[in-house]
Amino acid sequence: MGELTMPRQPAAQSHRPRVVIVGGGFAGLHAAKSLALLPVDVTLIDRRNHHTFQPLLYQVALAVLSPADIAQPIRSILRKQSNTQVLMDEVTGIDVQTRQVALASGTQLGYDYLILATGATHSYFGRDDWAPFAPGLKTIEDAIEIRRRVLLAFELAERQMQEQGWHPPLNFVVIGGGPTGVELAGAIIDIARLYMHHDFRHIDPAKARVLLLEGSPRILAAYPQDLSAKAEDQLTRLGVEVRTGTQVTGVGPGWVEAGGQRIDAVVTLWAAGVQASPLGKLLGAPLDHRGCVVVDDSLNPPGLPEVFVLGDLAHIQQDGRQVPGVAQPAMQMGDHVGRVIAADLAHHPRPAFRYFDKGDMATIGRMAAVAKVEWPFKAHWSGLPAWITWLTVHIWFLIGFRNRLSVFAAWIWTYFTFTRGARLITGDQHLPGWPGPVTSSPEKGSGAKP
Amino acid sequence: MGELTMPRQPAAQSHRPRVVIVGGGFAGLHAAKSLALLPVDVTLIDRRNHHTFQPLLYQVALAVLSPADIAQPIRSILRKQSNTQVLMDEVTGIDVQTRQVALASGTQLGYDYLILATGATHSYFGRDDWAPFAPGLKTIEDAIEIRRRVLLAFELAERQMQEQGWHPPLNFVVIGGGPTGVELAGAIIDIARLYMHHDFRHIDPAKARVLLLEGSPRILAAYPQDLSAKAEDQLTRLGVEVRTGTQVTGVGPGWVEAGGQRIDAVVTLWAAGVQASPLGKLLGAPLDHRGCVVVDDSLNPPGLPEVFVLGDLAHIQQDGRQVPGVAQPAMQMGDHVGRVIAADLAHHPRPAFRYFDKGDMATIGRMAAVAKVEWPFKAHWSGLPAWITWLTVHIWFLIGFRNRLSVFAAWIWTYFTFTRGARLITGDQHLPGWPGPVTSSPEKGSGAKP
Numbered sequence: 001m002g003e004l005t006m007p008r009q010p011a012a013q014s015h016r017p018r019v020v021i022v023g024g025g026f027a028g029l030h031a032a033k034s035l036a037l038l039p040v041d042v043t044l045i046d047r048r049n050h051h052t053f054q055p056l057l058y059q060v061a062l063a064v065l066s067p068a069d070i071a072q073p074i075r076s077i078l079r080k081q082s083n084t085q086v087l088m089d090e091v092t093g094i095d096v097q098t099r100q101v102a103l104a105s106g107t108q109l110g111y112d113y114l115i116l117a118t119g120a121t122h123s124y125f126g127r128d129d130w131a132p133f134a135p136g137l138k139t140i141e142d143a144i145e146i147r148r149r150v151l152l153a154f155e156l157a158e159r160q161m162q163e164q165g166w167h168p169p170l171n172f173v174v175i176g177g178g179p180t181g182v183e184l185a186g187a188i189i190d191i192a193r194l195y196m197h198h199d200f201r202h203i204d205p206a207k208a209r210v211l212l213l214e215g216s217p218r219i220l221a222a223y224p225q226d227l228s229a230k231a232e233d234q235l236t237r238l239g240v241e242v243r244t245g246t247q248v249t250g251v252g253p254g255w256v257e258a259g260g261q262r263i264d265a266v267v268t269l270w271a272a273g274v275q276a277s278p279l280g281k282l283l284g285a286p287l288d289h290r291g292c293v294v295v296d297d298s299l300n301p302p303g304l305p306e307v308f309v310l311g312d313l314a315h316i317q318q319d320g321r322q323v324p325g326v327a328q329p330a331m332q333m334g335d336h337v338g339r340v341i342a343a344d345l346a347h348h349p350r351p352a353f354r355y356f357d358k359g360d361m362a363t364i365g366r367m368a369a370v371a372k373v374e375w376p377f378k379a380h381w382s383g384l385p386a387w388i389t390w391l392t393v394h395i396w397f398l399i400g401f402r403n404r405l406s407v408f409a410a411w412i413w414t415y416f417t418f419t420r421g422a423r424l425i426t427g428d429q430h431l432p433g434w435p436g437p438v439t440s441s442p443e444k445g446s447g448a449k450p
Numbered sequence: 451m452g453e454l455t456m457p458r459q460p461a462a463q464s465h466r467p468r469v470v471i472v473g474g475g476f477a478g479l480h481a482a483k484s485l486a487l488l489p490v491d492v493t494l495i496d497r498r499n500h501h502t503f504q505p506l507l508y509q510v511a512l513a514v515l516s517p518a519d520i521a522q523p524i525r526s527i528l529r530k531q532s533n534t535q536v537l538m539d540e541v542t543g544i545d546v547q548t549r550q551v552a553l554a555s556g557t558q559l560g561y562d563y564l565i566l567a568t569g570a571t572h573s574y575f576g577r578d579d580w581a582p583f584a585p586g587l588k589t590i591e592d593a594i595e596i597r598r599r600v601l602l603a604f605e606l607a608e609r610q611m612q613e614q615g616w617h618p619p620l621n622f623v624v625i626g627g628g629p630t631g632v633e634l635a636g637a638i639i640d641i642a643r644l645y646m647h648h649d650f651r652h653i654d655p656a657k658a659r660v661l662l663l664e665g666s667p668r669i670l671a672a673y674p675q676d677l678s679a680k681a682e683d684q685l686t687r688l689g690v691e692v693r694t695g696t697q698v699t700g701v702g703p704g705w706v707e708a709g710g711q712r713i714d715a716v717v718t719l720w721a722a723g724v725q726a727s728p729l730g731k732l733l734g735a736p737l738d739h740r741g742c743v744v745v746d747d748s749l750n751p752p753g754l755p756e757v758f759v760l761g762d763l764a765h766i767q768q769d770g771r772q773v774p775g776v777a778q779p780a781m782q783m784g785d786h787v788g789r790v791i792a793a794d795l796a797h798h799p800r801p802a803f804r805y806f807d808k809g810d811m812a813t814i815g816r817m818a819a820v821a822k823v824e825w826p827f828k829a830h831w832s833g834l835p836a837w838i839t840w841l842t843v844h845i846w847f848l849i850g851f852r853n854r855l856s857v858f859a860a861w862i863w864t865y866f867t868f869t870r871g872a873r874l875i876t877g878d879q880h881l882p883g884w885p886g887p888v889t890s891s892p893e894k895g896s897g898a899k900p
Contacts, residue, residue, distance in 0.1 A: 049605055049875040066516035068872035075649040076869065085651040087612060088605040088879070107613040141876055155499055155538040162537060163557040199525040200536040402863050402871055409859070413852050419526065421852055422518035425499040426591055429538070 016041050017112040019341070022091050022279065024051045024074040027117035027311030027330040029399075031347045032084055034338020038345060042084040043109065045101075048144050049073050049088050052140055053398055055327060056407070058180065060143035062187040063151065063420040067140045069406050072399055080111060092119075094282040096304055108232040115337055116279055116293070120325060120329050122362040123273035123290070128304065133432050134270040138178060148271060150188060151425050153266040154196060154205055156434055160204035170208035173256045173265040175248050176272030177214030178221070179362040182231060184269055185212040185240045186365030193239060194366065195420050210240045213258050214439035215272075220362055220370070222324060227370040230382040236344075248272070254433020266431065274325065276313050283307065288315045292325075297352040298340055299333055308337050316353070323355045327397070332356065363390045366415065465493050467562040469791070470551060472541050472729065474501045474524040477567035477761030477780040479849075482534055488795060492534040493559065495551075499523050499538050502590055503848055503873055505777060506857070508630065510593035512637035513601065513870040517590045519856050522849055541568075544732040546754055551887050563756050565745070565787055566729055570762040570775060573723035573740070580701035583882050584720040587630055594876065596719060600638060602877050603716040604646060604655055606884055611652035618885050620658035623706045623715040625698050626722030627664030628671070629812040632681060635662040635690045636815030643689060644816065655896025660690045663708050665722075666696045670812055670820070672774060677820040680832040684818040698722070704883020716881065724761050724775065733757060738765045742775075747802040748790055749783055758787050765805070773805045777847070782806065813840045816865070857866075 019042045021028050024046035032044050052072040060067055075086040093102035100108045122136035135145050150172070157167040170192070174185045192208035199205075212219065212235065218228040219235075219242060232242050243259065250257030256265050256332055276291035285301030286294045292315035293301050299308045299316070311330035316323045322327045336353045343350050359374040369386035373379040381389065391411065398404045467490045474496035482494050486542040503520040510517055525536040543552035550558045572586035585595050600622070606615040620642070624635045642658035649655075662669065662685065668678040669685075669692060682692050693709070701706030706715050726741035735751030736744045742765035743751050749758045749766070761780035766773045773779045787802045793800050819836035823829040831839065841861065849855045852869045860871055 049601065066518045068516045068874055071874055073649065073873045076873065079648045085608055085612070091610055105609060105613060140874065151499065159537055159539055159555060162535065163555060198529045199523065423517055423523045423526065424521055424590065
């Protein structure tokens with residue numbers, strides 16, 4: 001390709017420790033920031049160009065927010081941190097002997113410290129054939145696909161009603177009663193009952209049914225019993241049918257088999273299993289049953305003091321309990337890495353990581369949430385107070401002033417006007433298992449890949 | 451699928467004229483609104499669920515705005531218009547004898563009036579094999595694809611520079627010097643020079659080259675000569691290399707052949723040809739060379755007084771000139787249909803359509819634009835005054851208070867902080883023709899279609 005362009009900066013000074021961070025989620029970003037003032041050269045690698053604020057991903061899936069409201073280019077977030085560079089690439093191998101990571105683009109990158117923070121993804125418990133019929137929610141692309149399916153179901157029903165006088169029952173099935181499942185179920189019933197009913201002439205969107213299926217005896221199993229009960233009560237009042245103790249035994253196009261019964265479903269969403277990123281395996285260190293790397297209180301796997309594993313990928317015990325795979329401990333682990341490396345550089349003993357639990361929250365729907373407060377006082381909240389706390393905390397932790405402003409404005413708008421700002425269907429117009437006639441898809445534009 | 455759901459409204463009264471509108475762009479939407487108070491039953495059909503505000507589409511492509519900022523569900527826009535229903539479907543046939551349209555979903559829909567407003571798409575002048583290498587800009591999906599390619603080019607260059615010490619020249623080639631081509635070229639040079647240079651460590655984004663290729667002797671050929679010259683001057687000052695009189699003879703992965711020369715291009719964009727929607731052909735009426743339906747001053751094709759053709763799909767002469775295929779005449783034609791049908795219902799003679807030209811504008815870049823003002827006075831503007839006029843008019847015509855607010859906020863933010871709010875790369879990480887090593891794509895999430 002002719003002319004080459006030469007580097008604008010000299011090669012990195014080789015005497016400074018090289019820190020390679022893999023993953024730009026909460027843990028990886030906090031790790032990078034914790035190293036900002038240390039004499040180290042940091043490279044953060046992520047296969048995406050953006051950090052995603054996962055706690056609000058379900059609001060992209062349900063058309064409240066735009067993807068850009070909760071995502072920011074990682075290199076923009078770290079633009080002012082002069083000892084840090086960002087690389088969009090994928091790690092395919094780790095050699096802990098020679099201290100190198102192999103990248104998908106073909107090169108090797110040496111490290112003095114390696115920080116693995118590649119998180120977790122959903123697991124179909126070995127039934128990956130269910131995936132096309134029940135998408136999960138981990139990435140911006142997942143959220144756009146869920147939005148497409150949910151909005152499309154109403155459009156197809158309206159069309160079929162007008163043209164043929166009938167439509168399949170608008171059953172939405174959410175599998176898994178953890179925080180994500182609860183959020184999705186509540187948000188679907190909200191959009192159906194509160195946001196769409198003026199828009200359709202032939203169907204009544206408010207008649208949509210939302211079923212939340214949970215295998216264990218209660219939803220939000222990680223929360224105290226009273227909050228689980230309150231969450232179930234609030235969901236039921238919103239109109240969600242909660243079925244606990246219900247094992248899903250099959251998922252197919254247009255149906256779910258659960259508790260020995262076949263349920264018709266125009267859209268099925270998966271919020272059930274979580275498994276660790278496969279990168280953990282490359283270390284050769286002990287893993288737990290979900291593939292998480294077991295680490296000590298310096299966040300190192302046994303015998304690898306120069307390797308840190310953080311966030312959802314780490315398995316760490318504290319007071320006989322496993323530290324949960326949520327945002328708070330991920331951020332704290334990221335912050336801790338900076339303290340450990342600073343101690344190393346100063347030849348001090350390493351500090352031990354301790355998760356400081358400020359509490360936990362799950363949102364359920366409009367003005368409904370549950371919160372287990374641990375700090376600055378202990379309390380169990382539900383309903384409006386929990387919901388307002390949830391809103392405040394999530395605005396606060398969003399990265400970037402612009403995103404905070406834009407999410408705040410979107411929320412004010414949504415909650416006062418009962419309209420959702422991002423009701424876009426992009427991509428094709430096919431729903432797996434839709435029983436009516438199928439139409440061709442809109443032209444894909446000329447942007448089709450070769 | 452068991453239980454059927456019954457219609458919530460009785461069947462439409464059959465004695466009221468049935469108006470079928472095909473297309474929810476400017477012309478179709480204005481036609482629907484012009485019929486709001488008439489005793490007719492309106493069905494607006496579009497294969498997408500949303501109206502797109504096309505004049506700002508290039509700002510989605512260049513990461514200033516989010517897709518939802520410039521798109522709104524058609525059924526939300528028309529939710530309060532009780533004589534109107536919206537159908538997401540595609541018209542595949544028109545029978546002007548029996549007055550029926552055939553839909554992709556398999557049914558037929560009868561009409562008393564048919565309004566065709568399906569617009570135009572880009573044309574590769576018979577070279578559709580160029581499409582994968584040079585996407586055009588007509589839909590939200592197109593804009594997201596262009597955004598992906600432009601942002602990805604910088605990421606791949608940064609990676610390759612870091613890993614191998616060289617990268618291909620960051621040449622962006624825009625083919626076509628009409629308003630869209632000018633906007634795209636100006637916006638790419640803006641993002642490269644003003645918005646990204648703090649974010650990269652190894653490459654200098656400001657060294658990117660943007661080439662605008664135009665076959666005819668001047669850019670913005672539909673504008674007066676002085677404004678063309680001013681636009682070229684402003685583009686050149688921003689850093690765009692404008693090459694007029696340059697015919698493109700080939701487009702491939704990573705290159706463009708133009709003026710007998712092969713130009714390396716990491717991203718090529720197509721803004722050259724326009725062809726009418728294929729629906730015009732189904733009428734059996736006379737077409738012009740681009741496939742537009744030739745209509746009289748009631749907007750009817752010869753011999754079909756119950757069929758109206760509007761917007762970019764219509765060819766109408768006025769004062770010896772063809773009415774241009776832009777937003778203003780499309781809206782005015784839509785408004786006119788209501789007057790014609792009202793006249794019919796009152797047994798009055800039909801009024802004649804006359805395009806009232808208030809002027810035309812093209813934006814070029816930050817604080818740069820040209821405007822040909824026709825009303826309320828005549829003037830030719832360029833630079834800052836034209837740019838401010840452009841901003842004001844576009845905010846004004848955006849549909850929906852929320853979108854206006856959100857676009858206004860995004861602009862203020864962008865222009866004062868020099869950051870772009872929607873710098874998201876979604877989808878895969880492949881650029882056609884990128885000369886360096888290729889990496890695997892990120893996992894597509896579980897939302898993959900079956």
